[in-house]
Amino acid sequence: MANIQNAQILVALRAGRPTDSSACSRICFEAFERIARQHNFPPDFPSVDVATGLITMLLSHPGFFSVVAETGGEIVGSNFLDERSPIAGVGPITVDPKVQNLRIGRRLMQAVLDRAAERQFAGVRLLQSAYHSRSLALYATLGFLPRESIACMQGPAIGVLPAGYQVRHAVEADLEACNRVCTFVHGHDRAGETLDAIKLGTATVVEHEGRVTGYATDLGFIAHAVGETNRDLMALIGAASAFAGTGILVPLRNGALFQWCLGHGLRVVQVLTLMTTGLYNEPAGAYLPSVLY
Numbered sequence: 001m002a003n004i005q006n007a008q009i010l011v012a013l014r015a016g017r018p019t020d021s022s023a024c025s026r027i028c029f030e031a032f033e034r035i036a037r038q039h040n041f042p043p044d045f046p047s048v049d050v051a052t053g054l055i056t057m058l059l060s061h062p063g064f065f066s067v068v069a070e071t072g073g074e075i076v077g078s079n080f081l082d083e084r085s086p087i088a089g090v091g092p093i094t095v096d097p098k099v100q101n102l103r104i105g106r107r108l109m110q111a112v113l114d115r116a117a118e119r120q121f122a123g124v125r126l127l128q129s130a131y132h133s134r135s136l137a138l139y140a141t142l143g144f145l146p147r148e149s150i151a152c153m154q155g156p157a158i159g160v161l162p163a164g165y166q167v168r169h170a171v172e173a174d175l176e177a178c179n180r181v182c183t184f185v186h187g188h189d190r191a192g193e194t195l196d197a198i199k200l201g202t203a204t205v206v207e208h209e210g211r212v213t214g215y216a217t218d219l220g221f222i223a224h225a226v227g228e229t230n231r232d233l234m235a236l237i238g239a240a241s242a243f244a245g246t247g248i249l250v251p252l253r254n255g256a257l258f259q260w261c262l263g264h265g266l267r268v269v270q271v272l273t274l275m276t277t278g279l280y281n282e283p284a285g286a287y288l289p290s291v292l293y
């Protein structure tokens with residue numbers, strides 16, 4: 001990729017490689033840890049090991065595009081694009097705290113947007129920590145529109161399901177029914193992500209009156225869920241034995257679901273902003289977005 005000269009340092013962008021994992025993971029952990037600490041929030045990645053697990057997977061999974069920024073041969077940032085479903089997902093984007101605010105993040109964002117345009121994705125989505133003014137401004141100036149506020153919620157397992165709803169592990173034969181619910185809610189499926197989660201064993205489906213009425217790829221920060229109604233999501237959330245990572249992501253404008261989560265002991269960890277560019281359909285049912293993919 002071409003070199004670019006910004007105000008202070010020469011930066012080159014190139015595709016990420018599995019061997020970049022160590023440098024990218026360290027930066028990912030340090031960048032999120034620093035911004036969270038500055039605002040007195042818990043970091044999105046609790047340790048370098050957790051960041052390493054995710055970044056290693058992203059750099060080797062064929063469904064993700066990756067880009068790294070280098071200066072003087074040293075990696076100073078990275079970004080990722082989830083290409084597994086009709087709407088591409090951005091992140092995590094991180095720039096080494098030593099060289100932030102020098103437009104490296106802007107280049108890394110432009111690189112994934114160029115890739116999405118080249119691959120003709122109908123739209124691109126991301127979630128942004130509402131306390132981080134810089135990323136909010138950066139994404140907005142790149143064309144992303146804020147769509148809604150999302151509460152990240154964490155707490156003990158709820159263990160309560162609405163009457164008449166059953167939750168079980170998803171199997172590959174459920175994929176078509178999951179895609180149908182997702183298309184009902186979002187206007188498109190998320191088949192690539194859902195199939196990965198079924199294979200991993202983290203996905204669940206909810207059944208009501210003998211058919212699948214919702215599913216979750218997991219209940220947590222990097223997993224999505226959809227349901228025909230709030231009761232489907234309450235069943236999926238209520239059946240979870242734990243909420244992975246920082247917590248589940250609950251749209252604040254779904255007041256009934258948000259209040260139900262609060263009423264069942266979940267606490268708000270932080271508020272995020274769902275932002276999109278290109279095709280965006282207003283959700284027609286209940287859903288939980290995923291922070292990354």
Ligand SMILES: CC(C)(COP(=O)(O)OP(=O)(O)OC[C@H]1O[C@@H](n2cnc3c(N)ncnc32)[C@H](O)[C@@H]1OP(=O)(O)O)[C@@H](O)C(=O)NCCC(=O)NCCS
Nearest residue numbers: 031094095100101102103104105106128129133134135137
């Ligand atoms: C977010 C992040 C990737 C941005 O990268 P960066 O290289 O620091 O940012 P850039 O310099 O490319 O862009 C910042 C832009 O926001 C602008 N900006 C910063 N603070 C702003 C504010 N409060 N209001 C308006 N604009 C602001 C800057 O002027 C710049 O715009 P410009 O290019 O027009 O000058 C980087 O700061 C980071 O790693 N943060 C920690 C991890 C993180 O939060 N990741 C994103 C998760 S949602």
